[in-house]
Amino acid sequence: MNDALHELDVLVLATGYDTQAFFRPLRLTGENGHKIEDIWSERPVAFRTMTVPHMPNFFMVEGPFSPIGNVCAILTAELQVAHIIKLINIAIDQGVALAPREDAALALLDTYRDGARKTIWATGGCASWYQDAEGVPTLYPFPNQVFEAEMTAEPDLDEYVLTPIHVMASS
16 A cells, blocks of 8 residues: 555545444554554544544544434534634644543543443443444433533643644654
């Protein structure tokens, strides 16, 4: 295969109805050669449903554990985009690339998965396309008000790795 670098402003991918694919089969390589297929080898990990550890300045809408099926997709996307804009403004203002800390992302993933195990999509014998290979729904398990509070809050920069852009350029 021919690996080529493509510079772009925006890339939009639609995976159809494969709720576990997200933006794949796109091959994504982040800092220090981290590859999304390795980061997601066990299961998709996304911090606050929009960012991935080791993938600086990579943002997605309707990513893993987004409120799908229980909250309006348009509202979810609007809230996520508003939060992403906050993160982009921080990156611009501080001259940094940002990615969630791996420990923060995994801790939040555990919280989401624990909550998801108690939802209707995981109890009572329900089998649906929301569920991952272990039967855990890959969707936001809490009420919309909780998600909205997460998205409208100011980002906690302690949850992120901030790398000065000039450091990344010289790597």
